[in-house]
Amino acid sequence: MSDLQKKHAGEAAAARVEPGMIVGLGTGSTAAWFVKALAARGLADLRCVPTSEATADLARELGLTLSTLEDTPRIDLTIDGADEVGPGLALIKGGGAALLREKLVWEASARCIVIADSAKVVKTLGAFPLPIEVVAFGHKTTANRIADVLADHEIAMPARLRQAERGIVRTDGGNVIYDARCGAIHDPVRLADDLKLITGVVEHGLFLDLADEAIIGLDSGVDVLHP
Numbered sequence: 293m294s295d296l297q298k299k300h301a302g303e304a305a306a307a308r309v310e311p312g313m314i315v316g317l318g319t320g321s322t323a324a325w326f327v328k329a330l331a332a333r334g335l336a337d338l339r340c341v342p343t344s345e346a347t348a349d350l351a352r353e354l355g356l357t358l359s360t361l362e363d364t365p366r367i368d369l370t371i372d373g374a375d376e377v378g379p380g381l382a383l384i385k386g387g388g389a390a391l392l393r394e395k396l397v398w399e400a401s402a403r404c405i406v407i408a409d410s411a412k413v414v415k416t417l418g419a420f421p422l423p424i425e426v427v428a429f430g431h432k433t434t435a436n437r438i439a440d441v442l443a444d445h446e447i448a449m450p451a452r453l454r455q456a457e458r459g460i461v462r463t464d465g466g467n468v469i470y471d472a473r474c475g476a477i478h479d480p481v482r483l484a485d486d487l488k489l490i491t492g493v494v495e496h497g498l499f500l501d502l503a504d505e506a507i508i509g510l511d512s513g514v515d516v517l518h519p
């Protein structure tokens with residue numbers, strides 16, 4: 293994980309934004325570099341839709357004009373980080389617990405650019421634990437159904453409830469997160485479909501066919517990938 297690479301990716305992404313755009317702001321440390329670089333450009337008439345309370349706080353502090361998905365349901369460009377960038381720009385996201393709002397904003401966007409440091413680029417998704425957002429009510433019973441689906445995908449490890457020092461992690465929407473240590477996800481499309489069918493699962497961190505471009509930060513500049 294390289295902060296310099298994240299900075300390079302964030303800055304290159306900020307250069308893609310044009311005055312007057314409605315921009316989706318991602319969540320995480322790479323997205324924070326983007327938000328800072330975007331604010332520094334001082335572009336006119338931007339409206340920004342943040343994907344988390346943390347990003348909203350940062351953007352507000354930097355003087356960016358915020359909007360909501362309700363007020364601006366069509367976003368021109370969203371720029372966001374990822375935990376893994378796989379073949380075809382299939383992604384794992386949700387390490388920062390913002391996957392649901394992120395996916396809502398991505399799906400409302402005409403164009404999405406993922407930004408990441410070079411360590412995030414992988415040949416097969418799944419080394420990073422797959423975040424699964426679950427309704428808090430009865431979450432342990434939902435976890436049992438998640439384990440059954442994972443077993444059907446030859447993933448033996450049950451997903452683990454995400455905890456922080458202060459206890460169970462809650463998302464901005466009040467849900468909990470289970471992290472599935474998949475090892476390797478051989479059929480991301482089928483796994484995504486199967487997880488979505490589980491009652492109690494709100495969203496999962498597989499972002500498939502959503503990224504139009506990836507800007508990968510290097511020590512000396514960036515690399516641009518397309519699906």
Ligand SMILES: O=C(CO)[C@H](O)[C@H](O)COP(=O)(O)O
Binds near residue numbers: 391
């Ligand atoms: O999906 C995310 C938050 O839910 C983040 O984009 C992802 O976790 C990458 O974070 P970072 O840029 O800090 O490595």
